Amino acid sequence: MSDPIDAVVDAVVSTVPDVRGGLANRRSYESGANPSGDRQLAADVYADELLEDRLLGVDAVAGYASEERESIVRTEGRYYVAADPLDGSSNLKSNNAMGTVFGVYDEPLPTSGRDLLASGFVLYGPITTMVLARGGTVTESVIDADGTRRTVTEDLTLPEDPTVYGFGGRVPQWRDAFAGYVSAVEAELKLRYSGAMIGDVNQVLTYGGIFGYPGLRDRPEGKLRLCFEGHPIAHVVETAGGASSNGERSLLDLTPERLHERTPLFVGNDEYIDRLEAALG
Numbered sequence: 001m002s003d004p005i006d007a008v009v010d011a012v013v014s015t016v017p018d019v020r021g022g023l024a025n026r027r028s029y030e031s032g033a034n035p036s037g038d039r040q041l042a043a044d045v046y047a048d049e050l051l052e053d054r055l056l057g058v059d060a061v062a063g064y065a066s067e068e069r070e071s072i073v074r075t076e077g078r079y080y081v082a083a084d085p086l087d088g089s090s091n092l093k094s095n096n097a098m099g100t101v102f103g104v105y106d107e108p109l110p111t112s113g114r115d116l117l118a119s120g121f122v123l124y125g126p127i128t129t130m131v132l133a134r135g136g137t138v139t140e141s142v143i144d145a146d147g148t149r150r151t152v153t154e155d156l157t158l159p160e161d162p163t164v165y166g167f168g169g170r171v172p173q174w175r176d177a178f179a180g181y182v183s184a185v186e187a188e189l190k191l192r193y194s195g196a197m198i199g200d201v202n203q204v205l206t207y208g209g210i211f212g213y214p215g216l217r218d219r220p221e222g223k224l225r226l227c228f229e230g231h232p233i234a235h236v237v238e239t240a241g242g243a244s245s246n247g248e249r250s251l252l253d254l255t256p257e258r259l260h261e262r263t264p265l266f267v268g269n270d271e272y273i274d275r276l277e278a279a280l281g
């Protein structure tokens, strides 16, 4: 019998050529909003439906939860998959990068990030890549137009000499302690902010540094969602030798009370996460 986690990853990979090929004609907004109140593009709904269909077709999958739907779709199985089908989809209008984020948990959702067995993301950039954290290592693959996956980096780790940073939210909305921290960071690193977490996190994985979306004055919980964005990205970055935080502790130690709960989110090299926690604490 094939490995069930491989089957989940293969199901995600199987959606990639369809999602990529379907983007050009799905740049307009739908009439509805997702459970977080964000407007949905036709591409968000399309990617979500493809993932639902392919993942629930895997015997081992017991449930599918997504940023684009209110509740978990359940079936018989052992593992629970949470996904952000098209992270950064507002970049579709300006034709910039975006991605798909997913986490495979062995407990019903919502649960602790420590229940993740595997996590990863697809980056729809000039080339399509997948970064996968599993069994203590992170691999990077290229996904060809026909859906073939070729490993290009066997053991991806964060560079020790960081060079890039990117933080979300409008600057007047940053709290003083966070703004003070950013002043120090911007004297040391180069700004890279794309509007898609996946694009920015992949830069941190490539060059080292820190990405974050902080709690804001009028929105202390920040923008990004713990289950669909925070846990999987924290798992990838921590497995690659980096750190994650909500400003106090690792995102993996947090258990959301609600599926669509938001959290301040920071990932990057240890040194920058340690200094962030000291600045906010």
Ligand code: AHM
Binding pocket: 038, 067, 084, 086, 087, 088, 089, 090, 168, 169, 195, 196, 197, 198, 213, 223, 224
């Ligand atoms: P989405 O999942 O609805 O696309 O929203 C998440 C995105 C992240 O990819 C990105 O880091 C952030 O929202 C950007 O927000 P902003 O446009 O406020 O800078």
Ligand code: MG
Binding pocket: 067, 084, 086, 087, 088, 229
């Ligand atoms: Mg997102």
